[in-house]
Amino acid sequence: xxxxxxxxxxxxxxxxxxxxxxxxxxxxxxxxxxxxxxxxxxxxxxxxxxxxxxxxxxxxxxxxxxxxxxxxxxxxxxxxxxxxxxxxxxxxxxxxxxxxxxxxxxxxxxx
Amino acid sequence: xxxxxxxxxxxxxxxxxxxxxxxxxxxxxxxxxxxxxxxxxxxxxxxxxxxxxxxxxxxxxxxxxxxxxxxxxxxxxxxxxxxxxxxxxxxxxxxxxxxxxxxxxxxxxxxxxxxx
Numbered sequence: 001x002x003x004x005x006x007x008x009x010x011x012x013x014x015x016x017x018x019x020x021x022x023x024x025x026x027x028x029x030x031x032x033x034x035x036x037x038x039x040x041x042x043x044x045x046x047x048x049x050x051x052x053x054x055x056x057x058x059x060x061x062x063x064x065x066x067x068x069x070x071x072x073x074x075x076x077x078x079x080x081x082x083x084x085x086x087x088x089x090x091x092x093x094x095x096x097x098x099x100x101x102x103x104x105x106x107x108x109x110x111x
Numbered sequence: 112x113x114x115x116x117x118x119x120x121x122x123x124x125x126x127x128x129x130x131x132x133x134x135x136x137x138x139x140x141x142x143x144x145x146x147x148x149x150x151x152x153x154x155x156x157x158x159x160x161x162x163x164x165x166x167x168x169x170x171x172x173x174x175x176x177x178x179x180x181x182x183x184x185x186x187x188x189x190x191x192x193x194x195x196x197x198x199x200x201x202x203x204x205x206x207x208x209x210x211x212x213x214x215x216x217x218x219x220x221x222x223x224x225x226x227x
Contacts (some may be wrong), residue, residue, distance in 0.1 A: 020188055032214040043218040044154070051213065088153060092214050097142060098169075099216055101154045 003027065004091050006102035019076040021087050021105050026070070029094030033065055033072045035111055036088040038104070048074060079109045092105055113138040113208045115219035123225045124194055131190045132222045134204035142207040143181060144216065145189045149200045160187040171186075194226045 003073065005024045013019045021035075032051055036044035050056045050063040062075040072091075076083055089102040114137040124130050134143065142161040158166040158179055166179035181187040191198050201223050205216040 022123075034215065036218075043221045046215060046217060049212055049215055074164075097159065098156050099145070099214075103153045 003100045004102040005090050006105045010106040010108050013109045014081050017079050019079045021074040023089030024071045025091045027093040030091045032092040034090040035074045038086045081109050081111050084109050116218040117222050121223040129192045131188050134187045136185045136206050139209045140206040141209050142204045143187045146203045147200045196226045199226045
């Protein structure tokens with residue numbers, strides 16, 4: 001079982017819709033969770049961090065964390081074509097200083 | 112966050128040679144890391160760069176192949192030694208910045224390496 005799992009996609013949504021990206025992780029004692037956006041040919045950009053169960057909102061982005069079920073999700077409201085990118089989920093396991101990345105989900109927002 | 116620069120941004124190298132990649136940050140950082148991203152793949156941690164001491168390498172990566180230096184808090188180098196075409200990849204440094212949110216890592220622009 002991979003430590004951090006994402007559906008590779010592509011996930012295709014129409015412009016203006018809500019995009020829902022999901023991630024599951026295996027280490028129950030993980031404390032820190034992150035979403036990165038990576039445009040083709042660019043480096044990853046941190047867009048959300050979440051540490052506690054529940055929702056965290058920042059503009060059009062909402063991160064959701066459920067530690068009991070070991071999943072973290074990212075919702076993008078009013079999706080725009082400029083949101084088309086690969087979204088990487090990253091988890092910091094409880095006993096190490098490193099981040100573990102999922103394979104990434106490719107999002108396509110169609111005008 | 113922090114402004115992170117990497118040199119070179121890209122290079123094409125011959126098999127058997129070595130390339131040193133530099134990472135410079137404009138802020139005090141607590142942690143520095145080196146990652147590799149192979150074509151179409153996610154990020155794999157190579158090592159944690161420790162200031163003034165040997166880097167901590169992940170399974171599958173060794174110091175002879177990927178020597179790392181970190182002489183101060185804001186600068187690190189990664190050398191890819193005795194390169195083969197399998198080393199063709201994007202190499203990224205990342206940092207945790209003092210005083211910002213817990214565990215957040217920020218990435219440099221990356222170095223795109225092609226080995227012929």
